[in-house]
Amino acid sequence: MSKFKAFRVKQEDKQVKGRIEELQIDDLSQGDVVIKAEYSSVNYKDALAATGKGKIIRDFPCIAGIDVAGTVSASTDARYQIGDKVLVTGFELGTGHDGGYSEYVRVPADWVVPLPESFSTYEAMVLGTAGFTTALCIKRLEENGLTVNSGPFIVTGATGGVGSFAVNILAGLGYDVVAVSGKKESHDELKALGASRIIDRNEIKLDGPPLEKGEWGGAIDNVGGDLLAWLSRTMKPWASIASVGLAGGAHLNTTVMPFILRGVSLIGVSSSNCPTPWRKPIWDRLASDLMPKALNDIVSEVVGLEELPRVFDAMLAGKTKGRIVVDINK
Numbered sequence: 001m002s003k004f005k006a007f008r009v010k011q012e013d014k015q016v017k018g019r020i021e022e023l024q025i026d027d028l029s030q031g032d033v034v035i036k037a038e039y040s041s042v043n044y045k046d047a048l049a050a051t052g053k054g055k056i057i058r059d060f061p062c063i064a065g066i067d068v069a070g071t072v073s074a075s076t077d078a079r080y081q082i083g084d085k086v087l088v089t090g091f092e093l094g095t096g097h098d099g100g101y102s103e104y105v106r107v108p109a110d111w112v113v114p115l116p117e118s119f120s121t122y123e124a125m126v127l128g129t130a131g132f133t134t135a136l137c138i139k140r141l142e143e144n145g146l147t148v149n150s151g152p153f154i155v156t157g158a159t160g161g162v163g164s165f166a167v168n169i170l171a172g173l174g175y176d177v178v179a180v181s182g183k184k185e186s187h188d189e190l191k192a193l194g195a196s197r198i199i200d201r202n203e204i205k206l207d208g209p210p211l212e213k214g215e216w217g218g219a220i221d222n223v224g225g226d227l228l229a230w231l232s233r234t235m236k237p238w239a240s241i242a243s244v245g246l247a248g249g250a251h252l253n254t255t256v257m258p259f260i261l262r263g264v265s266l267i268g269v270s271s272s273n274c275p276t277p278w279r280k281p282i283w284d285r286l287a288s289d290l291m292p293k294a295l296n297d298i299v300s301e302v303v304g305l306e307e308l309p310r311v312f313d314a315m316l317a318g319k320t321k322g323r324i325v326v327d328i329n330k
């Protein structure tokens, strides 16, 4: 096979930097299935990993990209044949194993999920880790008692990838969705996705007492830090928060009061570590009842590998919104 292009991240003089390189199959991490990649996507974790702003990649060099969808071009595993349409999200893809920003991707067969029949590889990557994580949150919250009758559902980091899907999917399921966002200019778009109300993140009083008025029947939190602490103080009795992200900080300074006096639950969500048996059922739900009605409206950009450094910087500065899809062959 001839050479192909990949966005590979290296550490040189203590600086982490990614660039496009020409590689051969033997340069890739080991695996049973080789995928001719068609699309990937940009997640916050990709931006942290590829710029070195987060210590996500530990062994350099590593091709970045935690998502990929494409067609099997070689397989030593009986479950996958040449020509099968497949996707991979999470595990160590793009963090400890060469990832999705590459024309060819080689992975262990256990990481591979058959593409749901109703999806194209492009649609699968519009969803990518962000859509998958949203669906995983909903599964975890439902298992802990969430229903449309639980009360208003609040989503933080609402204009981001996970946030946009959360607003749109939950509104589609009939929830009264309240969006928290730092972007004043995006209020109309959030309403179009299904939010009934928008709270300006910068107007929330973050230093309140251990318990405030219980307002929310459920929450997906992409921000962490003081905003997650505020959420914990303002949940209704027995309501649950899915803790997803750290866009606003990794610390959490709260008290036990919401947990021991209101029975509030803080549920962890780790999409990269999602157990294999949960994965296909979650993708099947994304292709059915959890399919975002505004899937294509949530795409803000389709970029090629060359454009990745610009997108990473914008994302880490909180200036991107929705989903950014990577067309590997652009």
Ligand SMILES: NC(=O)c1ccc[n+]([C@@H]2O[C@H](COP(=O)([O-])OP(=O)(O)OC[C@H]3O[C@@H](n4cnc5c(N)ncnc54)[C@H](OP(=O)(O)O)[C@@H]3O)[C@@H](O)[C@H]2O)c1
Residues within 6 Å of the ligand: 042, 043, 044, 045, 129, 130, 133, 156, 157, 158, 159, 160, 161, 162, 163, 180, 181, 182, 183, 201, 222, 223, 243, 244, 245, 246, 247, 248, 249, 269, 270, 271, 272, 315, 317, 318, 320, 321, 322
């Ligand atoms: N646990 C998991 O399995 C998992 C999976 C996927 C993602 N994540 C994490 O979840 C978060 C969201 O991921 P994503 O891919 O949706 O990222 P994203 O598209 O960059 O969205 C993050 C959103 O958070 C808000 N935000 C950005 N900077 C902020 C700041 N300094 N303070 C407060 N809010 C800020 C912004 O929304 P507004 O401007 O609307 O407020 C932004 O759009 C990230 O932290 C990511 O690492 C975790």
